[in-house]
Amino acid sequence: AQAVCLKLKHVQTPLLRQCIFAMLWERNGSGAPGLSETAWLPTSVTLPSEGQKTLSNDHYFAVDVTHHDGSRWRVWRRYSDFDGLHRDVGRIVFNDAPFPCKTGLFGFFVRCEGAKLAKRRWHLELWLQHVLAHPFSHRGGRWHPRIRTFMEMGRRALAPTVPPQVDSTPPRASVGQISELSAVPEPFEHGSVSAAVDRPSDLEKPQDPLRAHSFPDAEMSASSTLSPEVVLDDWADLHMIDVVVPEGLAEGERFGLSINGKEVRMEVPQGTSGGSELRLWYDVQAGTLTPVNSSPRCLEWVQLEL
Structure with a gap:
């Protein structure tokens, strides 16, 4: 043990020293004080929109971890910390979860x-x-010490909460009706264990796509066909919504819908026609609709399918 301690004194990089400690815990069959291996495995992990702060020009995200026994804690991480983790796990990417570029x-x-x-x-x-x-993040996996260090260092306990009761009836929207998009986030699943996240998401995913209606190129009159009205939470700055392109429209033609009382118009994207479903980003500040698959160029490279 003394030899190990002497060696650690010569390790100058704090992160490397933390990883060495984590590997020693694994070899000795013990973990952080008061934490069993089962308790460490998270049932959900979230980055809540309200959990952000800026210190010395560095922006920090709160990472909230929830366990199967209901215990929760929070750690603060910068984008550079995530980028370092991304590098340490071999810059792995997923088809449905690309790593955001700078x-x-x-x-x-x-x-x-x-x-x-x-x-x-x-x-x-x-x-x-x-x-x-x-699987590489599980006990014995090559990522386990690094992931555990990322999720534990500087942790602060949070009060355990009970997931809210959610109405299982999916929301529906039709012409002239107000659709309140569901704010229930998708739970993170680990193995067969899953837990609902007790916070609203700023990227709502409606269960039922909205039916949009085309607008004439000329100025719309009061007698124009009503478009479905979408009511979104005003605290979020980016929303994800699903719409159905009106029947009869072709590529390049315009359609729109009412979002929080504001008429938003867009062109039918290339390769899309009437009756197709679209998943769109709605930028509250810019007032624009953009297809979700319009990823930044740095994400348009071949991704590993795991």
Whole structure:
């Protein structure tokens, strides 16, 4: 034990020293004080929109971890911390959870804020959930010491909460009706264990796509056909909504819908026609609709399918 301690004194990198301690815990069959191996395995991990802060020009995201026994804690991590974890696990990517790239030229000159920041947080959360569910993150896996260090260092306990009761009836929307999009997030599953997350998501995923109606190119009159009205939470700056392109429309023609009382219009995307379903980003600040599959260029490379 003394020899190990002497060697650790010469390790200058704090993160490397933390990983060595984690590997020693694994070899000795023991974990962090008061934590069993079963208790460490998370049933959910989230990056809540309200859990953000900026210190010395560094933006921190809160990472909330929930366990099968209901205990919860929070750690604060910067984007660079996630990027380091991404590098340490071999820059692994997932088809449905790409790692968000840096903004601007090599991450310089352009600040990530507003809708871009919300999208980055959502992608980091989704990517981290996939990493934790990967077999390499389990006990004995090659990522386990690194993942455990990332999730534990600097942790602060949170009060355990009971997941809210959710109405299982999916919301529906039709012409002239108000659709309140469900704010129930998708739970992160680890093995056969799953737990609902007790927070609303800023990227709502409606169960039933909205039926949009085409607008004439000329100015709309009061007698124009009503489009479905969507009511969104005003605290979120980026939303995900599903719509159905009106029948009879072809590529390049315009259609729209009412979001929080504002008429938003867009063109039928390339390769899409009437009756097709679209999943769109709605940017509250810009007032625009963009297809979800319009990923940044740095994400348009061949991704590993696991």
